[in-house]
């Protein structure tokens with residue numbers, strides 16, 4: 001049975017006792033800040049911080065709950081000058097630092113399901129602290145020492161999970177997924193247009209950068225940074241209904257480029273879009289590229305970079321025994337995972353990949369890795385050696401010193417990522433990721449039961465659940481209403497209907513004000529059908545992202561109860577139209 005049909009079945013969305021047992025074991029060992037397992041959390045200050053944060057109270061009520069909170073906060077905000085005297089640490093566990101550490105946005109709170117952000121795991125924090133202590137500078141192996149080796153083996157581990165040849169693959173940890181995507185663009189630019197290194201973008205010849213309309217905004221902001229003419233030299237490919245890149249449109253545009261000898265340095269794809277978990281067909285795109293490059297005799301193929309910032313942890317399931325199902329994952333989620341695995345198996349066709357450990361990998365900020373199928377690609381990025389006069393030339397060849405965008409690079413993310421993978425292993429990651437996906441599917445299942453909710457692209461089996469709520473008296477079938485809204489780029493009545501429904505949902509969202517679950521409002525939870533000249537309209541809605549290991553079914557049930565009650569109270573007296 002297809003995953004979408006399974007979503008409607010209660011029996012396919014149960015919590016198996018065996019799974020629960022494994023889940024609780026992983027939570028106890030890796031997400032509880034328990035000094036019994038992690039003595040580094042023994043410190044009194046740290047204990048008081050973590051204890052305070054074990055709560056479901058709303059973020060905005062935290063200051064009141066904290067002893068002298070408002071007064072301390074006022075002191076903090078007026079503390080704008082370095083004082084003359086020394087503060088000896090033995091007399092001064094700093095109250096203000098503690099205040100902020102305790103009260104900054106609480107991602108441990110089981111109700112926190114905003115966006116693709118999560119609390120770091122215990123081993124992630126532990127590893128990061130060890131990295132902080134050693135403080136290697138990853139710019140260059142003489143300044144990082146053997147931490148350089150830690151980066152190399154960590155990259156090899158992930159390369160193997162993806163299915164790359166670990167002896168040929170390479171990569172660097174860098175400052176966030178945005179920077180990883182910047183590397184992705186740069187690989188293509190420097191390979192296709194080597195002169196751009198000295199002469200800039202306009203020097204060489206005509207080119208077009210290709211990405212998808214479903215991509216993260218960094219897909220665009222990076223281009224401006226690189227000096228790409230964003231309006232005239234960037235082609236954004238249309239997306240299909242499930243927010244994945246439209247291969248026909250891509251082929252059409254590639255042909256148009258190659259026909260007039262216009263270079264295409266980079267094609268940027270996404271596996272797991274931020275809001276709707278669209279997974280692009282990486283293999284399909286690479287095969288299309290290869291076929292057209294052969295046909296048009298293109299000497300340097302477009303570099304295919306895949307932004308897997310959010311989606312990458314699905315690779316922990318590539319070898320999962322789906323028939324034996326040793327973790328006892330429920331049917332709906334098992335099927336969803338199986339479908340995702342088929343797509344993520346094709347990650348290995350990409351030339352490079354963005355991987356954010358600090359999102360669904362449960363490692364502290366920032367711990368992003370750009371993974372490269374062919375380590376030789378770094379050669380194209382090398383800057384002229386005379387720029388590097390103060391480094392030992394003999395060692396330079398062993399590192400990516402001359403190819404990195406940064407100079408100083410932190411090693412903290414490497415330690416955090418290594419440690420999280422070491423302790424949790426494939427099975428620990430599988431357990432926590434399956435838990436998140438079971439939560440997401442349970443939420444979808446419950447929303448479907450409500451009767452006045454539309455679940456956005458339920459077949460996209462990621463942690464994000466996008467939905468729209470409708471006035472139950474105005475709309476009898478949310479699917480019909482949503483289908484009508486999808487025509488809003490060509491039909492004025494449909495547009496007005498969409499705006500009316502959005503206002504109704506938005507009002508309910510605002511009135512609820514962070515109750516039950518802390519969700520987000522998104523201005524583009526879905527995209528209308530295309531009108532002439534590929535025009536489209538974004539349709540707003542709400543989303544909950546289930547990356548939080550602490551969120552459980554009772555929290556989702558409570559949230560749904562609130563939604564149902566508010567929907568009824570706010571329903572109009574009008575008679576149903578749709």
Ligand SMILES: *Cc1c(COP(=O)(O)O)cnc(C)c1O
Pocket residue numbers: 116175176177178179181216218270272273274307308309310356368
């Ligand atoms: C978060 C995200 C990014 C940006 O990564 P940062 O680590 O926040 O810089 C890029 N692409 C996708 C799909 C993302 O979800």
